[in-house]
Amino acid sequence: MRIQNDHDAIRQEEAQYEEIPNMRIVDSDIAQINYYRIKQYTQELLDSELGLAVEDKSTIQDKANASGGGITKGMWL
DSSP: OOOOOOHHHHHHHHHTOOOOOOSOOOOHHHHHHHHHHHHHHHHHHHHHHHHHHHHHHHHHHHHHHHTTOGGGTTOOO
């Protein structure tokens, strides 16, 4: 089976295409500001979430130690 394109129909369709208007112009300064903003936000998110993970880990370890260890005795969580 061979695929054939209708080149006349494609040409007519392409003739009706319109340019997409520029919404805004982004220069290197704007791109750099956005890059650093995203980088800072990502770092804050990581610090926040990793801080919660460390707190959760400490809470689990504290509970294990308070209960005499049980199954977690001698284990680092």
